[in-house]
Amino acid sequence: MEIYLASASPRRRELLDQIGIKYKVRVSGTDENVGLEDPALLVEELSRRKALTVTEELLEEGKTDFIVIGADTVVSCDGKVLGKPAGRADAIRMLGNLSGRSHEVYTGVTVVKKDNAPASALESGELEGSLNINTFHEETKVTFYEMSLSEINEYVDTCDPMDKAGAYGIQGFCARYIKGIEGDYNNVVGLPIGHLYQLLKNL
C-alpha cells in the first residue's frame, strides 16, 4: 500500500525517514482560509483539507490502496495563532513574544486510507463516505529562556525562522533558548510521529 505525504516540509520528510516509513511526496494547493481561531480545530481542519485534496487527485487518477497523510502546525501564544513570519520584523516581534515564557505548539494530522473497494464513490459524490479518515492533533508546551534583543537579531540573521510557524525551529540553532517542553518533541518539529505511527499500525 503506497503512502503519500501531502506536505512539502523537509522536516516532516526527515521524521518519516527517521522511523523507517516509505512514502511519496504529493502536494496540492489548498485554500487555507478556514475562519477558525481555535488552534486545535484550525490545524485539524487544515490537515484534513491537505489530505483530502491529494486524495481526490489520486482517486481521479484511478488509484486504489493508498494512504495520504496531511499535517499542519501552528504556534499559539496569548490566545493568538502564530503562523510563518511575514518578514524579518515579524520574526523579531514573534520571538520577542516567545522569550522567557511558555507557549503551545499544535500539529493537526489527517490520515486517509483508501482500500481496494471500487472507486465509484467519487463519481457519486460520496467521496468521504467511502474512505477511512482519521484526524487528530497533538499539543506540546514549549518554554523559552529569555532572549536578549541581540540574541533575537543573531538568530533571525541565520534565516532559520523565516519558513517556520512561530519563527523558530526547535531542532536547530534555537535549541540554545529552549528550557523544556511538555508533550511530543516531534510535534513541535512538525509531525507527531509517535501518535502517527500508532495510528498507521492500527490501519
Add this chain to the structure above:
Amino acid sequence: MEIYLASASPRRRELLDQIGIKYKVRVSGTDENVGLEDPALLVEELSRRKALTVTEELLEEGKTDFIVIGADTVVSCDGKVLGKPAGRADAIRMLGNLSGRSHEVYTGVTVVKKDNAPASALESGELEGSLNINTFHEETKVTFYEMSLSEINEYVDTCDPMDKAGAYGIQGFCARYIKGIEGDYNNVVGLPIGHLYQLLKNL
C-alpha cells in the same frame, strides 16, 4: 578561549554543532566506579570526573584560558539505573522494562573554566580551588507507547540501542514509540544544551 568537550559521544558533538559552539574533543579514561545509586548524584559526579581529568591534562600541558565540558547520561526506571546494554539480551530486557510507561533520563554536566591566572595551583595541589567549576543535572521524564516483543526485536536488530543508556535513542527509529516527554529533549539525547548555553554565556 578554547572549549574542550570531554566526551567521545557523536550525539553530544552534533548538539554543540547545532547551536554553533566551537570546540575540540578531548577524551581521557576515568574511573566510572563511583558507588552512588542516586541517578542525579551519579551523573553529576561522573561528569565532574570526566571534566577534571581532561582539565588536569591541559594544566599539565601548561594551557591557560580554556573551558572543559564533561557530561554523563543515565536512564532511571523503577529506582534502578540503566546504563548501556551489555548485549542483545540486555537491550531486549531494558526495552521491555520501558515499554508502555514512563521513566527518567538524567544528564549531569560539569563546566570547568580556567582563566589566565598563573597555573601554579596544580603544583601546589590546589587544583580545584584555582578553577571555576560548575556542575548541574537535568532530569527529563519520557513516556513510551507499548512495544510488542516483535517491535522490540525489530528495533534491537537496527543496533541503534547498543551504545545508548537505557537501550534507546530518542532521536532515531525509536521515536515511533515515544508518546511524550517532560523537560529538555536534548537532555535525553545526551546534553542539555539550553541550560549549558545559559551557563557558558554567564561565564
